[in-house]
Amino acid sequence: MTIRKPEDVVTPLDFSGMDQELLKTLFLRMVRAREFEEQLYYLFLTTKMPGTMHQATGQEAVAVGVASALNKDDYVTSNHRGHGHCIAKDVSLDLMMAEMFAKRNGACKGMGGSMHLCDFSKGMLGAFGIVGAGIPIATGAALSAQVRGTKQVAVSFFGDGAINEGVFHESLNMASLWKLPVIYVIENNQYALSMPNELVSAVTDYSSRGCSYNVPGERVDGNNVTAVYRAASRAVDRARKGEGPFLLECVTYRMRGHARFEPAEYRNKEEVELWSQYDPIKRFKEAAVEAGVLTEADLTAIEAQVDDEIEAAIAFAQAGEDVGPEDYKQFIYELDTTAKAGLK
């Protein structure tokens, strides 16, 4: 199967006009996302971590580049592969890790787990396990911002697989019609589970798929955090000015299997190795040092900080109480209508 050639997509990182603080933030968030998930992989292997998870290893620049162009009160919806989106939106690692362990002190009180992580205080409106489900929800958050007259924007992160759901098309049409401040981010990791782009999409130039709805789009190197950040910033500016939605395709590659230990035998080794050379974190480090915008010491300090944060998050999670058998009863309705609802 033809896979995208890196040379057709890859562009050099460009640090011009980006201050050190921003660069450090980009790197910090990418390393957090990477290490959080690598730690999860290990925890699934060695402990009784419940449920499942989908790693976005290799895709960190998309989540981080986009979310770093947002304000704290802007909205995000996410999908099944959503740890990085949460982390890029500054959801606490402690709360996320505790949720993974199904603890009462988790981000969703142990009720949602990996596929439903969210933190409304950070504008993170939810990860949805139903492919495509977050797309109209982000569009609705944008409508709400417009109605309420705030300058907030909404971002929906979803995969190349999700754009073949009807809700993608329905959402783009309404967003364009009503000039809603929403940015649709296609995280094109080139596969939807076992299916490469070409086998499921008649048009694989995804950023052009807004044309039927007059939604402008752009394709960027999704493993280049500065390129993603710049493109997202432009889209966000437009949206905030009331110029309507934007479709941003970020081409990247999923370095791990689809879920937990899925071996991804539908791709060949050469392809995985080829794309692994374009690891967004590695590229950032090399380019930043070469350009002299950050030093090795800066980067190492951030990596050490993340190691500590993750260790602390695991400790926080392990110290938490397990979800109790009847905890769920308080979360079905706002009011305690358990009796009326016929709960045991």
Place this chain on the structure above:
Amino acid sequence: MRQLSLADAIREAMVQEMRRDSSVILMGEDVGRFNGAFHVSHGMLDEFGPTRVWDTPISEAGFMGMGIGAALTGLRPIIEFQYADFMFCAMDQIVNEAAKLRLMSGGQASVPLVMRAPQGATGRAAQHSQSVEAYFMHTPGLYLAMPSTPYDAKGLMISAIRSNDPVLILEHKLLYGAASPGGGKALTDQTISDIGSDVPEDAYTIPFGKADIKRAGTDVTIIATLIMVHRALAVAAELEKEGISCEVIDPRTLVPLDEETILESVKKTNRVVIASEDVARGGVGSELTALISRKAFDFLDAPVACVSTDNSPIPFGPAAEQHVVPQISDIRQAVYEVLKD
């Protein structure tokens, strides 16, 4: 006789029918190259090629509707939903179109289509765990089959493919057995017996509307579906040691429902427990209770007990999931309850 896992039995049914009848096709997400998320369609793309086994985009409403269009015009599609939860994306096509076309067209239309979907709670939280039977039991125009054993799975699947009306087959992820990635856990689940895993090689059908008495007994009737059949059998085996004789009935199809077998058993035991994994409110237990109270009220010595999932989305935390979804202990408790006096 040869033993098969439930996943293997379903595959054998599909393969045999596809060999026999070139109008049968399979469509769904990752059913071809990937062999299906639970490996139920293993090897089928290799054997039948891409004009019979279609790897679809993630477009449930679209490919469900296409299944209907193909069924109206000479094919017999089998539509796999990767998880039953995703059927809701295709709800309009299933409920408003597939189920209603025969009537709306004054009998001109036939929709010979099979939908297959795995369901049940396995630690995957609220959107990958639901048991959906009640939604579809409520939809006139659909048949609804729920195989609890490999033997039943093969026979019901073949009947479904040969049906000229749409059939939904709900499969339980924990029952698939060793061959499936979803089955690893099932191997360690002591509650799943190997009952009904002897499967004849030749094709055979199981008529819809014919319940199976999985275990005969005299003191209490337990009506159960899917994994609850196995949990009920475990309870029956335990309680036998206490001198309590349980009859375990698996309706196998909820639509049509074998009322006769159920009512006969109720008239014999006078005490009933219904165990199913859908949520309690508006669910299978309520429906069967209504039936029994309408048609066998005078025979009941105790109120019917329903063991079903609490009226809640499935929570993630394992202790909460366990609590919400019926376990062996819940069924045992319900049996004691109906035998109390």
